[in-house]
Amino acid sequence: MNESQAALVEAAHQHLYPNYKQPPLVLARGRGSQVWDLEGKRYLDFYAGIAVSTLGHGHPRLTRAIAEQAAQLIHVSNYFFNEPNIRLAGELCKRTGMQRALFCNSGTEAVEAMLKLARRYHYVRGAQDRYTVIAFANSFHGRTLGALTVTGQPKYRDGFGPLTGVKHVPFGDVAAVGQALDDHVAAILVEPVQGEGGVVVAPPGFLEQLRALCDSSGALFIADEVQTGVGRTGRFLACEHFGVQPDAVALAKGLGGGVPIGAVACRERYTEALPPGSHGSTFAGNPLASAAALAVLETIDQEQLIAAVQQKGERLGRALQALVARYPDILQQTRGLGLLQVLVVQDGRDIMAIHAALRDAGLLLTVAGGNALRVSPPLTITDQELDEGISLIDQVLRRVV
Ligand SMILES: Cc1ncc(COP(=O)(O)O)c(C=O)c1O
Known part of the structure; x- marks a missing residue:
């Protein structure tokens, strides 16, 4: 771990009230549907800060509006x-x-x-x-x-x-x-x-x-x-x-x-x-x-993002469905709407271990309902990025098997 990231994590453990349980990494910057930690490791953003970063990171229209209004x-x-x-x-x-x-x-x-x-x-x-x-x-x-x-x-x-x-x-x-x-x-x-x-x-x-x-x-x-x-x-x-x-x-x-x-x-x-x-x-x-x-x-x-979400949601749904079919021992089912979908993990499987393995592989998503891997990317995510994320899930699940 890079000195400054390690030092910051150490300081976090010393002074932040521990009502969250973060992994030992500090996110430092983002672009579109990607974020990087302080060590420069890249992650694909499949969670958008828990369904928040609608336009991804650093969208020029949003950053311009914020900067102009802040000055005003x-x-x-x-x-x-x-x-x-x-x-x-x-x-x-x-x-x-x-x-x-x-x-x-x-x-x-x-x-x-x-x-x-x-x-x-x-x-x-x-x-x-x-x-x-x-x-x-x-x-x-x-x-x-x-x-x-x-x-x-x-x-x-x-x-x-x-x-x-x-x-x-x-x-x-x-x-x-x-x-x-x-x-x-x-x-x-x-x-x-x-x-x-x-x-x-x-x-x-x-x-x-x-x-x-x-x-x-x-x-x-x-x-x-x-x-x-x-x-x-x-x-x-x-x-x-x-x-x-x-x-x-x-x-x-x-x-x-x-x-x-x-x-x-x-x-x-x-x-x-x-x-x-x-x-x-x-x-x-x-x-x-x-x-x-x-x-x-x-x-x-x-950017006609609502229509885009419908199209990308269908693509995502099909890909998640294919993962359920490929890994029936690990995954129960998929459900959701648009760009808010989950892979429900089989009982007895360690979802937190899968979640951590995905993060190590460079994919950030969240766990919802205790047994579901939730995908909620920026609405601006591209088809290519969606496919990349699905392929990372595929690789990690293949290892779990
Ligand atoms: C449906 C719903 N309502 C309310 C909240 C609370 O929102 P906040 O964390 O911004 O207070 C959340 C947060 O996850 C939510 O999903």
């Missing part, structure tokens, strides 16, 4: 309007079919805002006892206490309780939702594809039935598209695959292409729920993050 005005707070943020609100409403956009700085904050919006919508209408949220087993919604409360996985929740005000039901089980739906339910919160849960796609008809239950009960249909939104699945929102329009949707991750930003887009009807003073954040909607998000959205249009 970085921050003003919400005491005043700023132009990039006003324009971004319009673009987001246009793309989501909503009428209002509210900004924050991360995915967990977007979920928090959506939960607050749902509860307070009922509150201002006099239904003060309508506060429960129906959410799903195996879901992930973030780490702040509200988002953690609705997260349906014990491994994230353990030790932080009490986390109350939520009813978790099995994902895909409409009858269980119907049973849980009483007069106290403010909203049903769902990921159209459970990302951290292992890229589990909502079964056919499920979201449509949730929409119908919300329409008949008055509960809000709130969608967490922090991971699936902004084109990742081959539509701007994954909900579009199911023909369902949520009442509010949370976005973050890919929206800023790597610059932290979160947003909630909602229908006009919910505008009264959060009047001035009821919700906010110092950094929310700042000009820098808004300019970055605008550049991401404009580039998605100009």
Whole structure:
């Protein structure tokens, strides 16, 4: 290991709070769908910083927008309007079919805002006892206490309780939702594809039935598209695959292409729920993050990335399917949508060892759901790079056999 990389890793172990478990390498620069560590070793980026780097690394449109905005005005707070943020609100409403956009700085904050919006919508209408949220087993919604409360996985929740005000039901089980739906339910919160849960796609008809239950009960249909939104699945929102329009949707991750930003887009009807003073954040909607998000959205249009994701998603799906057929002892199945897909590893196989071997071979991807290798590359990844990554997986699995 190069001196400076080793020294930095040592310093990290000394001073960084150890709530993550990084391998001993320091990523130093990136270009497109490739990154390099401090020793100059190249990695193919099949994870995009956990589905964040929509345009890859160093995209000239994004870096120019950030540099120009930084020189112009970085921050003003919400005491005043700023132009990039006003324009971004319009673009987001246009793309989501909503009428209002509210900004924050991360995915967990977007979920928090959506939960607050749902509860307070009922509150201002006099239904003060309508506060429960129906959410799903195996879901992930973030780490702040509200988002953690609705997260349906014990491994994230353990030790932080009490986390109350939520009813978790099995994902895909409409009858269980119907049973849980009483007069106290403010909203049903769902990921159209459970990302951290292992890229589990909502079964056919499920979201449509949730929409119908919300329409008949008055509960809000709130969608967490922090991971699936902004084109990742081959539509701007994954909900579009199911023909369902949520009442509010949370976005973050890919929206800023790597610059932290979160947003909630909602229908006009919910505008009264959060009047001035009821919700906010110092950094929310700042000009820098808004300019970055605008550049991401404009580039998605100009480079026709949503259509590209559909085509590349099919290519990726076929290649992953071929790997499952070639290595049935190691791989169970593949699933996902667009450029969010997984290879599910057979029980008893050491997924972390495979993950580490892939990294050593020069391929970065993530583990989701405990048993799935998740592929979530930049939306700008080329066919050639996709093929290269698949071939690296093939080589590593051949060795595992
Ligand atoms: C569906 C979903 N919601 C919320 C979050 C939390 O986002 P953040 O890490 O930006 O707080 C994530 C992050 O993985 C996510 O996948």
